Amino acid sequence: MKIYKPEELRNIALIGASGAGKTTLAECMMHEGGVIPRRGSVEDKNTVSDYFPVEHDYGNSVFSTVLYTTWDGNKINVIDTPGMPDFIDGAVAALNVCAVGLMVINAKHGAEVGAEIMSRHAKRLNKPMVFAINKLDDEKANFEQTIEECKVSFGKNKIAIVQFPIEVGENFNEVVDVLEMKLYRYDNEGKLLETIDVPDEHKEKAEELHNELVEKAAENDESLMELYFEKGSLTEDEMREGIKKGMLDRELYPVFCTSAEKSMGVRRLMRFANNVFPSPAESIPAQTTSGDEVPCDxxxxxSLFIFKTSIEPHLGEVSYFKVMSGVVKEGQDLINSANQGKERLSQLYIVAGRNREKVSELQAGDIGATVKLKNTKNGHALNEKGFDVEYPPIKYPEPKFRTAIRPVDESNDERLGELLSRYHEEDPTLIVEYSKELKQILVYGQGEYHLNTMKWRLKNNEKLDIEFHPPKIPYRETITKLAAADYRHKKQSGGAGQFGEVHLLIEPYEEGMPDPSVYKIDGKEIKVNLKGTDVNELKWGGKLVFCNCIVGGVIDTRFLPAIQKGIMEKMEEGPLTGSYARDIRVCVYDGKMHPVDSNELSFMLAGRKAFSAAFKQAGPKILEPIYDVSVLVPEDRMGDVMSDLQTRRAMIMGMESESGFQKLNARVPLAEIGKYSTALSSLTGGRASFTLKFAEYEKVPGDVQEELLKKYEAEQDEE
Incomplete structure (x- = not known):
């Protein structure tokens, strides 16, 4: 196998909405490059990509797949990514290590929201994009409408048409290339019949688009602009240079025409990638977490960066990496910068889906794989000794869906935990948490389909039956007014007894409130003398502020930590629903002790009981988690989405336009978000997307609190 230098490499992430034809295009590229002898098809379940059983069963990509092809002496690494937002991890990781995002658009459906989601990640990572308008042979294909939608969604002045079809639908077999000013004609099987000059009947449109392309190419380079003004045109090579500059600046998105199923236009697209896409040597140097640059040299x-791990049949754990710098060789020892562990790369592979070929070395900029690393995970860097660098972690979207999970057979608890941990290593957007508060194993994902896929894998691959059940809501409890209480703990049963008496008052805590001094409760005035304050930042949010207001030594200071411990224990189990309590200030101002029988246990119990009694008199209130939700929705579905949100107790915060969609911002209680991803997809035919992020805790409405109290009481009675 030839060893490729950085300038001979191209790294491409295939991105786009589900059903756009990315896997078929990848298959076609490998066949045209001579990497595979014949093309498979998604329908026949024999593509090099999409080779896992769950992908065959579902009929679409679930995992990203690392592939490669060759063209004119260069190696083109391709990462085929899933189009469904539920499996966004693959596209995000691919865009992190590839120089260009090749956006595949289904000419039948136009600029779908899935493509918009992918483009936002490309923008965040500052990655150039090239568009392939695919499936132009579909009877419902519409090239002109697709281009207009792309202009609205991705930037009117950025879309640069390099090719346009003469006809679309069943008669699609001719494409005009306005960069080369040639017409490509194919037969019904997709074989190129001839390349000719643009016929007269199409010359006017071709020249108009050619001139637009020339202007867009010249705009990105001052020297080219001068040449353009001087000569009135640019050569093909000069245009390529301008297009490349515009691509790198994300000011220009070249558009090509393809039918991947019939292999039409694919060879031309690969030639353009070979000639114009930036090589790793031309790309912006990688930055370390400390801000230093690592040139691709x-x-x-x-130095390697691990961007994907996968559990493969007969191989075990496979780690996919990009060579950031230097040359990696088979048998080389490298140091993991995250844990300083030594890893030996016993085997190196270049990968084409399920096919792997052993190689002796890989140079900077290339993408490869190795197996059986001991302590190296996604996002880790492996470096030669003495070169200790780390790269910024891949930033994945926040989860949108959660459920509680348990095995049907409780004896499989430990095995389930191990498998979920392994699945998280493969897919970092699948997050697993054991909630001590809720007493549930919670699994978070990008949508219901995402978690159902995990369930499918557990049942069919691991023979482990699990069941989902509704996740509890992490409510919080607090108080709304001042209250006071006291409690005497006294116990005598032979020998040393127990005695502790605590008088305290509690009030809602707010940042910046004045120190305690004088209080009036039930017509009685209580003066307190602040001796010290202990502010406890609670791990579940909010604060407990404990004020020592003891005077005259009625309680020894050595017992105060025990009183605080008793209060803290009760903060972990509020009296309304058993939820964590927060944002309370407690003033211990009086009490009694016994010279013999008083001890820490006595005061801990007295403090807990006094706090519990005061809490119930202080206008206790349940708080619920509120999330900021942003919905990206087509304008014609705006009314439906807004109506649905209002049934979820949402507070609409505002609306704005974004990339051809309407963006609706709202605040929604977590209790109402449940299966929102499924409902939104149903409402909009899969055309909308949303993000959510925790905002704050707010008091629940009175009717909701009443309902929660009844539910909690019923649960307590059952127990």
């Missing part, structure tokens, strides 16, 4: 220190 074969003469630099060896």
């Amino acid at each position: 074969v003469n630099g220190k060896t």
Whole structure:
């Protein structure tokens, strides 16, 4: 196998909405490059990509797949990514290590919201994009409408048409290339019949688009602009240079025409990638977490970045990496910068889906795989000794869906935990948490489909039956007014007894409130003398502020930590629903002790009981978690989405336009978000997307609190 230098490499992430034809295009590219002898198809379940059983069963990509092809002496690494937002981890990781996002658009459906989601990640990572308008042979294909939608969604002045079809639908077999000013004609099987000059009947449109392309190419380079003004045109090579500059600046998105199913236009697209896409040597150097640059240089220190792990049949754990710098060789020892552990790369592979070929070395900029690393995970860097660098972690979207999970057979608890941990390593957007508060194992994902896929894998691959059940809501409890209480703990049963008496008052805590001094409760005035304050930042949010207001030594200071401990224990189990309590100030101002029988246990119990009694008199209130929700929705579905949100007790915060969609911002209680991803997809035909992020805790409405109290009482009675 040839060893490729950085300038001979191209790294491409295939992105786009589900059903756009990315896997078919990848298959076609490998066949055209001679990497596979014949093309498979998604329908026949024999593609090089999409080779896992769950993908065959579902009929779409679930995992990203690392592939490669070759063209004119260069190697083109391709990462085929899933189009469904539920499996966004693959696209995000691919865009992190690839120089270009090749956006595949289904000419039948136009600029779908899935493509918009992918483009936002490309924008965040500052990655160039090239568009392939695919499935132009579909009877419902509409090239002109698709282009207009792309202009609205991705930028009117950025879309640069390099090719346009003569006809679309069943008669699609001719494409005009306005960069080369040639017409490509194919037969019904997709074989290129001829390349000719643009016929007269299409010359006017071709020249108009050619001139637009020339202007867009010239706009990105001052020297080219001068040439353009001087000559009135640019050569093909000069245009390529301008297009490349515009791509790198994300000011220009070249558009090509394809039918991947019939292999039409694919060879031309690959040639453009070979000639114009930036090589790793031309790309912006990688930055470390400390802000230093790591140039893609074969003469630099060896450094790898692990961007994907996968459990493969007969191989075990496979780690996919990009060579950031230097040359990595088979048998080389490298140091993991995250844990300083040594890893030996016993085997190196270049990968084409399920097919792997052993190689002796890989140079800077290349993408490869190795197996059986001991303590290296996604996002880790492996470096040669003495070169200790780390790269910024891949930033994945926040979860949108959660459920509680348990095995049907409780004896499988430990095995389930191990498998979920392994699945998280493969897919970092699948997050697992054991909630001590809720006493549930919670699994978070990008949508219901995402978690159902995990369930499918557990049942069919691991033979482990699990069941989902509704996740509890992490409510909080607090108080709304001042209250006071006291409690005497006294116990005598032979020998040393127990005695502790605590008088305290509690009030809602707010930042910046004045120190305690004088209180009036039930017509009685209580003066307190603040001796000290202990502010406790609660791990579940909010604060407990404990004020020592003891005077005259009625309670020894050595017992105060025990009183505080008793109060803290009760904060972990509020009296309304058993939820955590928060944002309370407690003033211990009086009490009694016994010279013999008083001890820490006595005062801990007295403090807990006094606090519990005061809490119930202080206007206790349940708080619920509120999330900021942003919904990206087509304008024609706006009314439906807004109506649905209002049934979820949402507070609409505002609306704005974004990339051809309406963006609706709202605040919604977590209790009402449940299966929102499924409901939104149903409401909009899969055309809308949303993000959510925790905002704050707010008091629940009175009717909701009443309902929660009744539910909690019923649960307590059952127990």
